[in-house]
Every structure is written in structure tokens, then in C-alpha cells.
Amino acid sequence: MQNQLKPINSSDGQFQDGNPYTGALGTVVTSEWLNGVQSAVQSTQRELLKLLQDSKQDPDSNRDDQLLQAIRNIAWGGNSKPTTLAGYGIVVASQAEAETGTDNSKAMTPLRVEQALNAAGLSGYAKNITSGSLQTVRPNGLYHVDSSLVSGTPDKSNGMLLTNFLSDKWGSQVYWMWGGATYEQRLENGNWQPWIKLLKNGQQSTLADYGITDGASKTDLQKAINDLVAGAPGALNTLQELAAALGNDQNFAATITNQLAGKAGKATTLAGYGISDAQTKTQSDARYFQRLARFTNNGQFTVPDGVTRIYVSGCAGGGGGGGSPSGSSSWMASAGGGGAGVSVLRQDYVVKSGQTLNITIGGAGSGGLGGAANTGGSIGSNGTKGGDTSIAEINLTLAGGGGGMGGNNVGGWGNGSGPGSGGQGMPAGTVGWSGPNSAVCYPGGLGGNSPFGGGGGTVGWSWAGNTSQNGAGFGSGGGGGFAAGLNMPGIAGANGAPGVIFIEW
Structure with missing residues (x-):
């Protein structure tokens, strides 16, 4: 059908008469508007003729009820209003279909409903x-x-x-x-x-009449009671006798339990019960509940299930002690001890269960070489720095201890060398000592201590050929080379100790 006809082109969309007295113009009907009217009428006629054709009617100019008849034919199937479901085209179930109840697309009359209920x-x-x-x-x-x-x-x-x-x-x-x-x-x-x-x-009248095969009859109950009593001594074959034997105590079990608890409560230790071969609670906790992992080499640690916090202790590698210079007729000087690596004690960190921690352990610094023997004296070399210890996943980095400085010749009786950087405590990691012009040889500086052990010591020279000592505990520094005798080669510094990591959870 055509769209709605547009209104006439006037100020109010209505036709207007002209008025020569006022000068008002009448509405001009254009061919465009009249053609639109014609097209709209033709479109409506086509729609209505289609409706008549569908109801099997030819247009009759003498009738004014053809459209009504067409609507009745479409709605009712004829000129009169139907009085049955079938008249409206609704399929009714048969008796067989009503009784079997397998069709859900057909209507049911009262008769069919009754037939379905009967079935x-x-x-x-x-x-x-x-x-x-x-x-x-x-x-x-x-x-x-x-x-x-x-x-x-x-x-x-x-x-x-x-x-x-x-x-x-x-x-x-x-x-x-x-x-x-x-x-x-x-x-x-x-x-x-x-x-x-x-x-x-x-x-x-009996259990068997009701199909019950596992119920106890009066005879069964009487036999069970007789069997129970028959095995009891005469003084204990009635409930009254049993009650008397229990002291008529309705809380007999609780009474005995309390008495036993009282007996057990007299001792508070294993030793109190004469037990000497069992672990105490303190010993058991120490063995089974103190959870600790130690790393002295590079490795990995996987956080156990349920653990969200760990405690880390450890240190980096200690520096090596410096080597002393060779002795001369004019001076002797000792070298400085190596410094201890940076340490941490029970520092807590937040972690996740199943997380992998990559652990790097710092190595020990090496001791410096002593100066070669000559009459002029040659300088000893510095000890090397200890390696860093780290756990990248928790942003932990511990710097290695510095190497001790080698003994030097600055004229006269030369000054001793400085300690390795990072040296801790006193006198560990101190400056090597330079002695006076004499045949006595003096010790070098001590290695720096760490929380896990002291630094390497140093001794005075002797004809037996003493040497400086390596770091004794994890992360401690090595001792410095001590002063050599006249025209003797310098004494090498001792090595530091490697680092370590302890993880508790």
C-alpha cells in the first residue's frame, strides 16, 4: 500500500477560499497533489480488490457488503459464524489419540477428555x-x-x-x-x-504374615534373655545386682574417667613417670618443627605448600688478605686483612607457595701474593674481593668483602696496608702493622669477622715459615701477609671464606 498522502501546501494544511475584499488568495491545487491523490486511491483499490479476489468475489458496484463478506470468509470460512472447533480450522484429537495421550498439537473436547481419563x-x-x-x-x-x-x-x-x-x-x-x-x-x-x-x-497375626523375615518374635526374645542370664553368676544375673556392683553410680563411667585423670595428673614430665628414653616436647619441636634449608653452593629453593613468609640469614664471600712485600735492609711492612662479606640475620620476606627462588652463593676472595725477594724490596699484591650472594626473586643482594691491600714501600719503614673494604669489628680487618728497623717480623692485619665465624689470623715470621690463616667462618676475611725477614720473599695473604644462605619457614 502507498504511503500516507501529504497534506495540501497551505499555511495550515487545509484548503482555503479566496477573499477578494481582503486580498486573501484561495488554495492552489497543483497537478502534483492531485496525482498523489489519484495514486493513493489506486493503491487502496488494489489492496481491496486483492481482498475480494482472495474471498472468491468479483467487484460489484451495486453491493456495499463485499468487504464485510471477504473478512467473514477469511475469519469464519463462510458467511456465518462457526459453532465448532473444526469450523475455525482447529483439528480435534480422535478417541485413540486421547486415550494414548501421545499428541500435544490437537485440541481435546469434553468427550475426548472423559475418554482419556477412562483410559x-x-x-x-x-x-x-x-x-x-x-x-x-x-x-x-x-x-x-x-x-x-x-x-x-x-x-x-x-x-x-x-x-x-x-x-x-x-x-x-x-x-x-x-x-x-x-x-x-x-x-x-x-x-x-x-x-x-x-x-x-x-x-x-504374625510377622511372617506381613512378609517380615528378620524380626525377633516373643520366643526369640525370651531365648536371648535366657541365654544372657544363663552365663552370669547368681550374684550378677539381674539388673539390680549389676547396679549394686557398680555402687548405684549412674555416672560410673565419668567417675572412673575422673579418677584415672587424677592419677595421670600427678606427674607433669616424662621423667616423673620414670620414662627416660623418650623425646621431650622441646626436643621434638626442635627435630620436627624447626624447618631449615642451607645453601653453600648455587641452587634453587621451592617454597613449600602453605608457606607465605620465609626468614633468610646469610652472607657474601669474604675478601682475601693482601700479600706482604719482600724484606730489605731498610724496611719491612705487613699487609692488610680481607674484609668480611655483608650479612643478614633472620630477615623476613613475603613469598608464594610453589615459588622458585634462585640462590647465588658468593665465592671466597683469594689472598694476594707476596713480593719477590730482592735487596730493594718489592710490593705485595692486593687480595681479591669476595663474591656477592643474592636471591633475585626477593631482591636480596649481599656485597662481598673487599680484598686486603698489599704491603707497600713508601720510604723508610713503610706504613702497613689498609684493611679490605667492608671489614667488620675490631681488630678484624685492621691495618697491617709496620715495625721498626730490626730483625723482628710483625703480623699482618686480621681478616674481618662475620656473624658465622671469625676472620683469618696472622702470625709473626719465623725460620719455620709460618703462614697467614684463611677466614674461619662463612663470609669472613683472610689474614694479611706478615712482614718478611731481611732479603726474604713476601708472605702471601690468606683466602677469605665463601658465603652461605639459610632459609627458615
Whole structure:
């Protein structure tokens, strides 16, 4: 259909008469607007003629009810209003379809509803079964059974059948024989179980009449009591005698428990009970609950399940002690001791369960070489720096201890060398000592101490050839070379000690 016709082109969209007295002009009807009117009328006529053709009518200029008739034909299928569902084109279910209840697209009349209820045995009376097997009876409901015509009955007697199925694999049937017993049969996972007799004929008077096979009868109970009493001594074969034996204490168990607890409470230690070969709580906690990992080489640590915080102790490698110069006729000087590596004690860090920590252990610094023997004296070399210890994942870096400075010749009796940088404590890591012009040789500087052990010591020269000592504890510095005798080669500095990491959780 064509779109709505536009209004005439005037100030208010209405046709206006002209007024020569006032000079008002009449509305000018253009060919464009008249053509629009013609097109709209033709479009509407085409729509209406299509409606007449669909209702099998030819246009008749003498009639004014053709459109009404067309609408009736479409809505009612004719000139008169239908009085049935079929008159409106609605399909009604047959009796067979109503009874089976398998179609959900057709309408049900009152008669069909009654027929469906009758088929299910729900309309006030039971449906008769005169053929087939009881195990194929559907749907759920109440039925009269002629046992002479139907198979699958528990007994050849007519009766009433009540079916109740949850699905095609699970359900049950109850069968009441006329004037007889009652039976039940169950469908379990698609398999029918044997009929079970629920009630016998007539009045029920025993457990067996109700199908109960594991209940105790009066005879069974009396025998059980007799058997119980028969084994007891005469003084304890009644409840009154047993109560008297228990002191008529209704809380006998609690009384005994409290008495036993009182006995146990007299001692508070293992030794108090004479036990000498068991661990104490303190010993047990120390063995099983103190969790510690130690790393002296590079490695990895995986955070255990449930652990979110660890405690780290450790240190970097200690520096090596400096070497002393060779002795001369004019001077002797000792070298400085190596410094200790930077350390940390039980610093806590937040971690995640399952996280991998990469651990780098700083190596020990090497001692410097002593000066070569000559009459002029030669300088000893510096000790090397200790290696850094680190755990990148928790941003932990510990700097290695500095190497001790070698003994030098600055004229006269030369000054001793400085300690390795990072040396800790006193006198560890101190300056090597330069002695006076004499044949006595003096010790070099001590290595720096760490929390895990002292630095390397140093000794005076002797004809037996003493040497400086390496760092004794993790991260400690090596001792400096001591002064050499006249025209003797310089003494090498001692090595520092490597670093270490301890992780507690």
C-alpha cells in the first residue's frame, strides 16, 4: 500500500477560499497533489480488490457488503459464524489419540477428555484388562484384571492392579487378589523383579504374615534373655545386682574417667613417670618443627605448600688478605686483612607457595701474593674481593668483602696496608702493622669477622715459615701477609671464606 498522502501546501494544511475584499488568495491545487491523490486511491483499490479476489468475489458496484463478506470468509470460512472447533480450522484429537495421550498439537473436547481419563482409570472406575501381559500395562492408573485372559499375574485369581511408573525403566505394580493376598512387583533399571507377597489371605497375626523375615518374635526374645542370664553368676544375673556392683553410680563411667585423670595428673614430665628414653616436647619441636634449608653452593629453593613468609640469614664471600712485600735492609711492612662479606640475620620476606627462588652463593676472595725477594724490596699484591650472594626473586643482594691491600714501600719503614673494604669489628680487618728497623717480623692485619665465624689470623715470621690463616667462618676475611725477614720473599695473604644462605619457614 502507498504511503500516507501529504497534506495540501497551505499555511495550515487545509484548503482555503479566496477573499477578494481582503486580498486573501484561495488554495492552489497543483497537478502534483492531485496525482498523489489519484495514486493513493489506486493503491487502496488494489489492496481491496486483492481482498475480494482472495474471498472468491468479483467487484460489484451495486453491493456495499463485499468487504464485510471477504473478512467473514477469511475469519469464519463462510458467511456465518462457526459453532465448532473444526469450523475455525482447529483439528480435534480422535478417541485413540486421547486415550494414548501421545499428541500435544490437537485440541481435546469434553468427550475426548472423559475418554482419556477412562483410559487411565482415573474417571471414577477402573479400566478392564482382558489381554496381554501385566508387565506391559501403561499408563499409570487402576485396572480390573481377568487372570484367565492376562499373563504375568502372581496367582491365577482375578484382582485389581495399580501401576506407578517413573520412567520406562523404573516403576512398580501392586496386585490385590479378590478376597486374597496382596503382591508387589518392581521394575528396576528395566528389569522386572519377582512378585513379593505383602499380605496373606484374611487376618494378619504374625510377622511372617506381613512378609517380615528378620524380626525377633516373643520366643526369640525370651531365648536371648535366657541365654544372657544363663552365663552370669547368681550374684550378677539381674539388673539390680549389676547396679549394686557398680555402687548405684549412674555416672560410673565419668567417675572412673575422673579418677584415672587424677592419677595421670600427678606427674607433669616424662621423667616423673620414670620414662627416660623418650623425646621431650622441646626436643621434638626442635627435630620436627624447626624447618631449615642451607645453601653453600648455587641452587634453587621451592617454597613449600602453605608457606607465605620465609626468614633468610646469610652472607657474601669474604675478601682475601693482601700479600706482604719482600724484606730489605731498610724496611719491612705487613699487609692488610680481607674484609668480611655483608650479612643478614633472620630477615623476613613475603613469598608464594610453589615459588622458585634462585640462590647465588658468593665465592671466597683469594689472598694476594707476596713480593719477590730482592735487596730493594718489592710490593705485595692486593687480595681479591669476595663474591656477592643474592636471591633475585626477593631482591636480596649481599656485597662481598673487599680484598686486603698489599704491603707497600713508601720510604723508610713503610706504613702497613689498609684493611679490605667492608671489614667488620675490631681488630678484624685492621691495618697491617709496620715495625721498626730490626730483625723482628710483625703480623699482618686480621681478616674481618662475620656473624658465622671469625676472620683469618696472622702470625709473626719465623725460620719455620709460618703462614697467614684463611677466614674461619662463612663470609669472613683472610689474614694479611706478615712482614718478611731481611732479603726474604713476601708472605702471601690468606683466602677469605665463601658465603652461605639459610632459609627458615
